[in-house]
Amino acid sequence: MSKKLKVLVTGATGNTGSLLVPALLKAGVDVRIFIRDEAKAKPLKDLGAEVVSGDLDEPGTILPAVKNVDKIYLLTWNGETQLKQAENVINAAKYEGVPYIVRHSMWGPENSRIIKQGDKIEEMIKSSGLQWTLLKPTFYMQNTMMAAQTISSDGVIYWDMKDGRLGMIDVRDIADSALAVITGEGHEGKSYILTGPGAISFNDVASTFSRVLDKEVKYVNVPGEAALQSMTGMGVPQWIAEGYVELSEGFSKNFANSTTENVKILTGHSARSFEQFAKDFAQVFSSKEITV
Numbered sequence: 001m002s003k004k005l006k007v008l009v010t011g012a013t014g015n016t017g018s019l020l021v022p023a024l025l026k027a028g029v030d031v032r033i034f035i036r037d038e039a040k041a042k043p044l045k046d047l048g049a050e051v052v053s054g055d056l057d058e059p060g061t062i063l064p065a066v067k068n069v070d071k072i073y074l075l076t077w078n079g080e081t082q083l084k085q086a087e088n089v090i091n092a093a094k095y096e097g098v099p100y101i102v103r104h105s106m107w108g109p110e111n112s113r114i115i116k117q118g119d120k121i122e123e124m125i126k127s128s129g130l131q132w133t134l135l136k137p138t139f140y141m142q143n144t145m146m147a148a149q150t151i152s153s154d155g156v157i158y159w160d161m162k163d164g165r166l167g168m169i170d171v172r173d174i175a176d177s178a179l180a181v182i183t184g185e186g187h188e189g190k191s192y193i194l195t196g197p198g199a200i201s202f203n204d205v206a207s208t209f210s211r212v213l214d215k216e217v218k219y220v221n222v223p224g225e226a227a228l229q230s231m232t233g234m235g236v237p238q239w240i241a242e243g244y245v246e247l248s249e250g251f252s253k254n255f256a257n258s259t260t261e262n263v264k265i266l267t268g269h270s271a272r273s274f275e276q277f278a279k280d281f282a283q284v285f286s287s288k289e290i291t292v
C-alpha cells in the first residue's frame with residue numbers, strides 16, 4: 001500500500017489556505033497547518049488538520065512543522081518580512097529533508113516592492129536543490145471586497161487602477177489549482193501563471209456589479225496618494241499599502257492585460273468569471289446584508 005501524502009500548509013488561515021486545507025483533507029491527504037492564531041485555526045483543526053503553532057518570522061518555531069512532511073505549500077504574507085519568512089521555511093525544509101515546495105507566488109508588475117520580494121523568493125526556491133512548483137496568481141477578484149462598504153452604501157467603487165485591464169482571478173480557482181498540483185504528478189520545475197478567463201478593467205467590474213446587484217455601481221479612479229491614505233486608515237501596514245499603490249501603477253499600465261489557460265489545464269474546469277464571483281458573493285456587496 002502506498003504511503004499517505006503528508007503536506008504542510010503555511011498561511012492556512014488566509015484567503016487561499018482556508019479553502020485549500022479542507023480540499024486537501026477531503027482528498028485524503030494528511031494535512032499539517034502552521035498557524036499563529038489558534039482560534040482562527042479551530043475550524044481547520046475540527047476538520048482534521050494537525051496544528052503546529054508558531055511564527056514564520058521565528059525560524060526556531062518552524063522546524064517542528066516541517067518534520068516528516070512530503071510537501072510544503074509555502075504561502076507567506078505580503079509584508080516586509082516575506083522574504084525572510086520564505087527563507088526560514090526553505091532552510092527548515094533543507095534541514096529536515098523535505099523534498100518538495102509548492103510556492104504560492106504572484107504575477108504582478110516588478111515596480112512593486114511586493115513583487116520584487118516575490119521574485120527573489122522564486123530564485124531562492126529554484127536554487128535550493130529542492131523540487132518545486134510555482135503558482136503565480138494575479139490580482140484576486142476577492143480584493144474588491146475591500147470596497148464592499150462603498151459599493152453597498154453609495155454604489156461606488158474607488159480604486160487607483162485607471163483603465164488598466166487585468167486577468168483577475170477568483171481565489172477559489174487558486175485553491176483548486178493548488179490542490180491539483182499538490183495531489184497530481186508531473187509539475188516539478190514548472191511555473192503556472194494563474195488568471196481568470198478575461199482581462200477586465202474596473203469599469204467592467206462596476207458594470208458587472210450594476211447588473212448583478214441590480215443597481216447602478218460606478219467606478220471612480222483615485223490618485224495613488226488617496227488610495228494609500230484610505231488603506232492605512234483601514235489598518236493596512238504602511239509598507240504593504242505603498243506596495244499596493246506600486247502594484248496599481250503597474251496594473252494601470254496593463255501589466256496583466258492577458259489571460260492563461262492554466263486553471264483549466266490544472267483543474268479540468270474553466271476559471272470562474274468576474275460575473276460568477278459577483279453573483280456568488282452578492283450578499284457581501286449588498287447594503288441589505290451589511291446593515292442587518
Ligand SMILES: NC(=O)c1ccc[n+]([C@@H]2O[C@H](COP(=O)([O-])OP(=O)(O)OC[C@H]3O[C@@H](n4cnc5c(N)ncnc54)[C@H](OP(=O)(O)O)[C@@H]3O)[C@@H](O)[C@H]2O)c1
Nearest residue numbers: 011012013014015037055056057077078106137138139140
Ligand atoms: N491579494 C492578491 O491579489 C494577491 C495576488 C497574488 C498573490 N498574492 C500573494 O499571496 C500571498 C498571500 O496573500 P493574501 O493577501 O492572500 O494573504 P492571506 O493568505 O489571506 O493571509 C496571509 C496568511 O499568512 C499568515 N501569516 C502572516 N504572517 C504570519 C506569521 N508571521 N507567522 C505565521 N503565519 C503568518 C496569516 O495568518 P493570520 O490569519 O494569523 O493573519 C494568513 O494565514 C502573498 O504572498 C501575496 O503577495 C496576493
